[in-house]
Amino acid sequence: MDEHNLIKRCQQGDKEAFQLLISQYHPFVYKFLIRTTDNEQTAEDLTQETFLKVIRNIEKFDTMGQAKFSTYVITIAKNAYIDYLRKEKKFRYNIPFPENFNVEDSSVHVEDTIVDKLYGQGILTDLEDLPEEQRIVIKLKYIEGLTLKEIGDQLELEPKTVKSRIHNGIVRLRKLLDKGDER
Template identity: 65%
Template structure:
């Protein structure tokens, strides 16, 4: 059975379809999470959390949208992992998501790449070399998970100033990332 047909059945509440969907994607999600967590127990917990979220929100998945279901599943699992890191305050020890992996479309924009790579100790060290203003707002946005408005309120800055500082810091980090990956981009 094709994914679309299976998902359509799930959206109507077919329990057997849910079982088949989970059976089909469980190894895919579990292997991905083992790779980024390097811990089978945490990976299994996050895999279960991923499927609970998928089941709960299956009716929101757009069958006619551009994103493949596999991309949607990996996005949900990546977000579960990021939530776990934030909950457990283990961001300093986290393993980055490898954007060169065979899993398609994990991170397609620069901010996602920075978020994924930020957990790598080398990048955290590079963040320390940014200006104090850039360093502070990037940590508040990507590590603490604050919105631009919340950051602005805490620092008594305009939202556009916060956005500008984050953008400039990301540009600088992007150059570091490209050079570190062998992609000279100046």
């Protein structure tokens, strides 16, 4: 059955169609959330929450519009994750930079250094103090290794917006790191 008809059936309250739709999209949403949360239980909980919201709001999806259903579902999942972060306030990296790390060193590109430290020594700090939209794009870029376009597609943003959020997040992270050096 094609997706358009499946969604139409869901909008008419067909429970079998909902089961088909959920079974079709569950792996997609779960993989997105496991990459985003890095926690299986949280990803599963947020996946369930995502599909509850999909079921409750399926009538709002415009089957004749240009948005893909996959984009609609990922947007709901992303918003569920942001809500989770706001409620729980427990998304945290508590890994200090080494004392010899100098963000002012012109030969060191901060973004590359963060990636190197994250993968080489598991070092990244103060990320939890960034605004959520910056934290999410930085995590998707540097932890998940997604391109600006891939991040933009997932979050329904233009690549330029993603790049700007990453840049602003890195600038803010640099300031946070500078404050940490003063302690």
